[in-house]
Structures are given as structure tokens and as C-alpha cells.
Amino acid sequence: MPVIIKIKNKTNWILTIILGIGLLVLSCLILVIIPVVSIRAEGFFFILNYISFATPFAAFFIVFLYIWLWNTFGKTILTIDPEKITVQYKNKLFTKQKTYLKEEIDRVQVKDFQVDKYKFGVRYHISLSGSTYSVVLIQKGVETRIVDWITEAKACEIADEIKIRIK
Incomplete structure (x- = not known):
């Protein structure tokens, strides 16, 4: 058996709060601000413009999410x-x-x-x-x-x- x-994991609450705020800011940038700025372009260029602006922010979002999830809810499970x-x-x-x-x-x-x-x-x-x-x-x-x-x-x-x- x-x-x-x-x-x-021992939660670092300062890191959790700071990264949580960073995730909210990046979400706002990716979902609201960048589309509003990119709306000037028409058709296919809108998509290209959006992707080129959103990619670096999406990369930071993934890194922040990775650290935030592990720090806040992380758990190591050993099955012996x-x-x-x-x-x-x-x-x-x-x-x-x-x-x-x-x-x-x-x-x-x-x-x-x-x-x-x-x-x-x-x-x-x-x-x-x-x-x-x-x-x-x-x-x-x-x-x-x-x-x-x-x-x-x-x-x-x-x-x-x-x-x-x-x-």
C-alpha cells in the first residue's frame, strides 16, 4: 500500500500580492489597452499589430503566473x-x-x-x-x-x- x-509550500505573501497586482495589470494591458491602441489598423493588420504588441506582455504574464501559482498554491506530493x-x-x-x-x-x-x-x-x-x-x-x-x-x-x-x- x-x-x-x-x-x-510556505507562501511568501509579499510575492503573492505583488505578482497578483502584476497579473491584473498585464491582463488589463493584453485585453483592454493593446486592442484599443491596435484598433487604428484595419483588417489583417489589426491582428498582426495586436499580436506583435501583446506577445511580450503575454510572455511576462505566463512567467508571473508560473511563479504566483507555485508560491501561493504549490504543493509537493510524494507517493512512496x-x-x-x-x-x-x-x-x-x-x-x-x-x-x-x-x-x-x-x-x-x-x-x-x-x-x-x-x-x-x-x-x-x-x-x-x-x-x-x-x-x-x-x-x-x-x-x-x-x-x-x-x-x-x-x-x-x-x-x-x-x-x-x-x-
Whole structure:
């Protein structure tokens, strides 16, 4: 019988409000202002004019929507079966669920990414709530973060549950 663990993202309310306002402004631009400005053109040129003006705003709208949805309503759902782990990101655009087979998983770890080292340098993450931990699967020497930006207690709890279920 599979075990399902749901982890809700910690909502950044400032980002939610700012991006919400940005989405409203971009919607108004795309649906009201740009058509009014483009109405001077006739026939086929109206459509061409509208598309050429609306495309950059539509691209920003999609990026803002992507971030806003994940920040506001995002949820990570782990389904732990005896032979595999399935990771699904709810309310995150353009992502599909990922499946990790038990025999390919070498280790499950909890890592602190308060100081995140990557190929271009070092990045510091400051969190007042201590939500800088991730649950990491190690497969053939490659680290894959499956749950990000949670507290140490929650990360240890999830990692222990995975370790128990895949042994």
C-alpha cells in the first residue's frame, strides 16, 4: 500500500500580492489597452499589430503566473511505493511527475542549503524560520532534490519515512 506525503509550500505573501497586482495589470494591458491602441489598423493588420504588441506582455504574464501559482498554491506530493517514489508538483506549470526506482536510489539525505555552492560561486539563503533544508536522493553519485525549502524537522521526518519504506 503506497504512502502519500503532502508538503505545502510556505507562501511568501509579499510575492503573492505583488505578482497578483502584476497579473491584473498585464491582463488589463493584453485585453483592454493593446486592442484599443491596435484598433487604428484595419483588417489583417489589426491582428498582426495586436499580436506583435501583446506577445511580450503575454510572455511576462505566463512567467508571473508560473511563479504566483507555485508560491501561493504549490504543493509537493510524494507517493512512496515499495519499489518506487513518485514526486508530483501540484499547481506548478510545465512540470510532470518524476519517478525514482528503489533499486536506483543509493541514499536519502537531508541537506542544509543555507550556503548553496554551485559552479559559479556561492549563494546565501537567509530564512528566519529555518526553511533551508532539502530532502535529497543520491543516485549513482548524482544528487536530486525532491523536496526543497522546508525546516530541518520536516526534512528529517520525510527522509526517515522514505528510508523506512524503500528498504
